Amino acid sequence: xxxxxxxxxxxxxxxxxxxxxxxxxxxxxxxxxxxxxxxxxxxxxxxxxxxxxxxxxxxxxxxxxxxxxxxxxxxxxxxxxxxxxxxxxxxxxxxxxxxxxxxxxxxxxxxxxxxxxxxxxxxxxxxxxxxxxxxxxxxxxxxxxxxxxxxxxxxxxxxxxxxxxxxxxxxxxxxxxxxxxxxxxxxxxxxxxxxxxxxxxxxxxxxxxxxxxxxxxxxxxxxxxxxxxxxxxxxxxxxxxxxxxxxxxxxxxxxxxxxxxxxxxxxxxxxxxxxxxxxxxxxxxxxxxxxxxxxxxxxxxxxxxxx
Amino acid sequence: xxxxxxxxxxxxxxxxxxxxxxxxxxxxxxxxxxxxxxxxxxxxxxxxxxxxxxxxxxxxxxxxxxxxxxxxxxxxxxxxxxxxxxxxxxxxxxxxxxxxxxxxxxxxxxxxxxxxxxxxxxxxxxxxxxxxxxxxxxxxxxxxxxxxxxxxxxxxxxxxxxxxxxxxxxxxxxxxxxxxxxxxxxxxxxxxxxxxxxxxxxxxxxxxxxxxxxxxxxxxxxxxxxxxxxxxxxxxxxxxxxxxxxxxxxxxxxxxxxxxxxxxxxxxxxxxxxxxxxxxxxxxxxxxxxxxxxxxxxxxxxxxxxxxxxxxxxxxxxxxxxxxxxxxxxxxxxxxxxxxxxxxxxxxxxxxxxxxxxxxxxx
Numbered sequence: 001x002x003x004x005x006x007x008x009x010x011x012x013x014x015x016x017x018x019x020x021x022x023x024x025x026x027x028x029x030x031x032x033x034x035x036x037x038x039x040x041x042x043x044x045x046x047x048x049x050x051x052x053x054x055x056x057x058x059x060x061x062x063x064x065x066x067x068x069x070x071x072x073x074x075x076x077x078x079x080x081x082x083x084x085x086x087x088x089x090x091x092x093x094x095x096x097x098x099x100x101x102x103x104x105x106x107x108x109x110x111x112x113x114x115x116x117x118x119x120x121x122x123x124x125x126x127x128x129x130x131x132x133x134x135x136x137x138x139x140x141x142x143x144x145x146x147x148x149x150x151x152x153x154x155x156x157x158x159x160x161x162x163x164x165x166x167x168x169x170x171x172x173x174x175x176x177x178x179x180x181x182x183x184x185x186x187x188x189x190x191x192x193x194x195x196x197x198x199x200x201x202x203x204x205x206x207x208x209x210x211x212x213x214x215x216x217x218x219x220x221x222x223x224x225x226x227x228x229x230x231x232x233x234x235x236x237x238x239x240x241x242x243x244x245x246x247x248x249x250x251x252x253x254x255x256x257x258x259x260x261x262x263x264x265x266x267x268x269x270x271x272x273x274x275x276x277x278x279x280x281x282x283x284x285x286x287x288x289x290x291x292x293x294x295x296x297x298x299x300x301x302x303x304x305x306x307x
Numbered sequence: 308x309x310x311x312x313x314x315x316x317x318x319x320x321x322x323x324x325x326x327x328x329x330x331x332x333x334x335x336x337x338x339x340x341x342x343x344x345x346x347x348x349x350x351x352x353x354x355x356x357x358x359x360x361x362x363x364x365x366x367x368x369x370x371x372x373x374x375x376x377x378x379x380x381x382x383x384x385x386x387x388x389x390x391x392x393x394x395x396x397x398x399x400x401x402x403x404x405x406x407x408x409x410x411x412x413x414x415x416x417x418x419x420x421x422x423x424x425x426x427x428x429x430x431x432x433x434x435x436x437x438x439x440x441x442x443x444x445x446x447x448x449x450x451x452x453x454x455x456x457x458x459x460x461x462x463x464x465x466x467x468x469x470x471x472x473x474x475x476x477x478x479x480x481x482x483x484x485x486x487x488x489x490x491x492x493x494x495x496x497x498x499x500x501x502x503x504x505x506x507x508x509x510x511x512x513x514x515x516x517x518x519x520x521x522x523x524x525x526x527x528x529x530x531x532x533x534x535x536x537x538x539x540x541x542x543x544x545x546x547x548x549x550x551x552x553x554x555x556x557x558x559x560x561x562x563x564x565x566x567x568x569x570x571x572x573x574x575x576x577x578x579x580x581x582x583x584x585x586x587x588x589x590x591x592x593x594x595x596x597x598x599x600x601x602x603x604x605x606x607x608x609x610x611x612x613x614x615x616x617x618x619x620x621x622x623x624x625x626x627x628x629x630x631x632x633x634x635x636x637x638x639x640x641x642x643x644x645x646x647x648x649x650x651x652x653x654x655x656x657x658x659x660x661x662x663x664x665x666x667x668x669x670x
Contacts, residue, residue, distance in 0.1 A: 037459065041643075077647065086657075087650035090398055090459070094597055095650060099643025105636035216636075221467050228460045267475035274464040278450070281461060286454040304317075 002132060008252065009136055013144055014210055016248030018043070018202040018219075020147040022226035023233070023240045024154050025198025030230055031158065032191035033171035033298035037093025038078050039199045040223025041100020046071040046203030048104040051214040054116045063116075063208050064143065064201065071200020072193050074100060079192040083185050086302045101217065111214040118212040119143060141209050143201075148241070150198070155237035167191060171296035174303040184303055199223065221274065228277045232284050234294040243280075250276050317658040324656050331652035332602050332609075336616065339645045346640070352631060360631055361623035361641075373508040375618045377580060380517035381406070381572035381592045383614035386599030387521045387607045388568030391528075392561035394605045395541045399562055401447065401462025402569040403593025404469035405440040409570020410577040411473060412439030414492070414584050417499035418481055424498045432499060432574055440570015441563050443469060448562040452555040458562070466593065474586045481584065492584040501579045513575035517614075520568065521607040528607065537561070569593060590621070591639075598646050617642065 022039050029036050050067030054060055078096045081087040119141045122128070127138040158164040169177045170187045178184045202222070207214050225247060233239035254269040285291060340362060344354035365371040385402045392399045399405075413436025416428050446465060450456040478490045485493075501512040528534030540547040540557050548554070572592065577584055599617055603609025624638035 081647065081650050085651050085654045087653060091393075091601060091646075092650050094400060095643055095646035098594060098598065098646060099640065102636060102639025102641070102643050106634055106640050109634050109636065221464070224460060224463050228457075228464075231457065231460070265475050265479060267471040267478075271468045271471050274467045277464050278446075278456070278461050281456045282450055282454045285456040288455045291455070 006132065006135055008256075010140065012245060012248040012252050013140055014248075015251040016244040017144050017147045018205045018210065018222055019226050019229060019244040019247055020151055020240065021202035021205060022199045022223055023229040023244060024147070024151050024237065025195035025202075026226055027230050027233065027235060027237060027240060028154060028158075028167070028198075029191045029195035030299055031171045031235060031296055032167050032188045033174055033296050033301065033303070034079075034082065034188050034192055034195075035089045035093065035300040036075065036078055036096070036192060036195055037090060037227065038074070038096025038100065038223075039195075039226050040219055040221065041097035041104075042071045042074045042196050042199035043100075043203035043206070043219040043223045043226075044104035044217070045074045045100045046200030047207040047218060048108040048111065048203075048214055050200070050204030051111055051114075051116065051207040052107070054208060055111060055114055058117075060117065060119045060208060064204050067200045067204025067208075068197040069200065071196040071198070071203065073196070075192050075196020075199070076189075078196075079189050082302065083188050083192070086304055089300050089302070097223070105216045108214050108216060112216070114214070116208070116212050119209040143205050143209055147201075147205075151237055151241055158237065168296070171298055174298045174301070178303075178305055184305070188303075199226075202226070225273065225277050228281055231291075232280050234284070234290060235296065236294070246280075247273060247276065316661055317654070318661045319658055320656075324659075327652075327656040328604055331649055331655065332604065332613065334652050335602070335645055335648035338648045339641060342644055343637075343641060346637070347633075350633070352633060357627060357631060357633060360627045360633075361620060364626055365619050365622040370508060371622065373505075373510040374622050375615060376514050376518075377509050377511070378621050379614040379618035380514045381576055381589070382596050382599045382617055383517045383611050384520060384572040384575070385565075385569045385593055385596035386603060386610035386614050387524050388565035389596055389600040390603060390605040390607060390610050391524070391537060392565045393541075393600055395537045395557055395561050396544070397558055397561045398459045399444065399447065399462050399565045400459055400597060401444075401464075401466050401593070402565060402596055403589060403591065404462065404466035405443045405566040405569035406573035406576075406589055406593050407466075407469040407473050408443035408566075409436040409440035409573030410584065410588055411469075411476065411573075412436060412442070413570065413574025414495070414577045417495040417578065418492050418584070421493045421496055423496055426498060428496075428499050429501065429578070432578060433571065436570045436574025437567045438570070440566040440568070440573060442566075443570070444562040444566020448559050452558050458558070473584065473588070477584050477586055483583075490586050494583045495578060499578055500582055501575065509580060511579045513579050516571075516575065518611065521611040524607040533560075569596075595642055598642050601646060601649055617645075 022043055026036065026039055046067035049070035050063040053066035054063035074096060078092055081092045082089050121139050121141045124138050128134050158168065166182055167187060170182060170184050174184050203219060206218055229240055229243040229247070232243045250273050254272040257264065258266045258269045340358055343361065344358055347354045347357040365375050385406065389399060389402055413432045415435065416432050420428065443465060444462070447458040447461040450461050451458045477492055481492045483491055483493045503509060503511045536547070536552045539550065540552055576588060581588060595617060599610055599613045602616065603611070603613035620638055620641055624635055627633040627637070628635050
C-alpha cells in the first residue's frame, strides 16, 4: 500500500512538472502585463527541438537547453509583434499556437517513432534509500527539482526584489512606470522571453522525461491548462504549485482508472482534466473582486510611449 | 556641428486606414509565398514548382476549383461566425468543438433512421446541427455571463471534450454494427446526404449555403442596429454600456451566432463529403477559421474570400503531398506565418510611417 502511494506521488509529480514550468513562465509574462496565448505552441516547439537535440547529440541536458532556447525564439516572434508592432495580444498568441503546432509537426516528421534515453531519476546514496520519504524527497528526475526551484525563485523575485517590484509596476500601470523612467518595452520583452524559455522547458520535459518520444500535438492542451492555472493561482506562484499538483493528480487518477477499468468509457475519463479546468476556472472566476484585485491591471493592453 | 539623423517613426492615424486594412491581407499572402519559397529551398525542393503546386495548380482545373470551394465551405461558415464575435471583442476560439457538436447532434437522425427516405430528414439535420453548435457554445456563454469565467479557455477546453465524445460515440454506441469493428457510424442514407451540384464533382448544396450565408450576414450587419452595436461594443465598451448595449446580451448573441454557424458547418461536412461520422471529421477547420476571420478583416464578405484563399493552400498541400512528396504539415506552418505577417502589417492601418529628423549636436 505504501509502495502504491509512493508510486502515485512520484507519477503525479511528473505529470505536474510540465505545468509548473509553463505556468511559472506565463505568470511572469502576465505580471508584466502581457497575455501570451501561445503557450501551447511554444511547448510543442520546445518538445520537438529538445527531442531533436537529444537524438543528434545524445546529451539529455543539451536537449533541455535546446527546448528552452527554442521556446525563447518562438516567444520573441510574439514579443516583436505585440510589443514593437503593437499587434493584438490575443490574436498574436493564437497565431503563435497555430504556428508552433505547424512548425513542430513539420520539423518533427523525421523524429516520429524514434526513441531516446529517458532522463533518469536522481539517486543519492543513503538519502534516496530512506524509508518512505527517501524517494519522495530525493528520487525524482532532476528537472522536477529545477521546476520547483525556478518556481520558488520566482516567488522570491516577485515579492522580495526591487526588479520584481518594477516588473509588477510595469504590469499594473505601464504609463506611470514609463513616466518614472522604467523601460516598459524592454522589461516586457524580458518577461515574454522568460515565458518562452519556461514553456520550452515544459515541452522538453514532455518529450525527454515524461514520455521519451516525439508525437505530433503531444502537449494535448497542457499549454492551455497552464494558462488556466495562472488564473487559478490568482497570479501567485505558491498556488501554481498547488494547482499543478492538483492537475497532475487528476491526470494520473484518470489514467489509473482507465487501466483499472471501472466500466466508465476511457474517453470519458480522458475528458476529466479538461472538465476539471473548466470547473476550477468557474470556481475562481465567480469571485470577480478577487480577479480584479490580483490580475495585472494592464494585462493584454498594448503600450506605446508618446514622444 | 549638428548631426542630422533621419528616422522612421510611427504616427497614430486619426481613423484606421481602410485601404491599408484591405491591402495587408494581400501583402501577408505575398510574403508568405516568399517565405514558403525559402522553406522549400531549405527542404531541398524547387521553390518554383512547389509554390505552383500550392497556390496555382488547385485553380487550374474544374475539379481543383470544385475541391477548393468544398474545402472553403466550412472555413467560410465558421469564419463568418467568429468574425462577428471577434469584432465585439468576444474570443470564441472553441469553434472546432462547436463544429463537432453540430456534426454529432445533426447526424443523429441519419444514424438512428438509417433507412429513411423522408426528404424532411435533411432540413431536420441542418437544424439540429445549428442547435448542437449553439448548445456547445452556450456553455462558455453561460459560464462567462454567470460566473465571469474566461470564454477563451472554456471554449477551448470544450474542443478536447467534444473530440473525445465523438471518438467515444463512433467506437461505442454509434458504431456501425456491420462495420467489421472499424470505428465509424453507418453510412448516411441518400436522403440524408446533401445533393451534389454537378455529376462528377464533389461541390454540393452545402457549398452554396456557405457562399450565401456571408452575404446574408453582411446585409444583416449593414442594415440592422445590431451590426452597429457590435462595432461599438468592440471598439468602445464603455460607450456601449452608456448606450444601453448589454454586455451579457452581446456575449450570448455572438457566441450563439458563432456556435450555430460552426455547428451548421459540422453537420454539412458530415452529410456531404464524409457521409458518416468517423473519429476525426475535421482537419482543424475551427482553428484555421480563426485565420480566415482575421484575413477577412472580420468582415463577412472578407471571410468568404479568405476562406477560399486558405482552402487553396489546403488543396495545394494535398497535391504537394502526392506529387512532390512534401509533408502535409507545411500547410499548418503556412497558416501560422500568414497570420503573423497579417498582424504585423495591421500596424499600418492604425499608424503611418513618417520620416522625422532628429538634430543632435555632436560633442
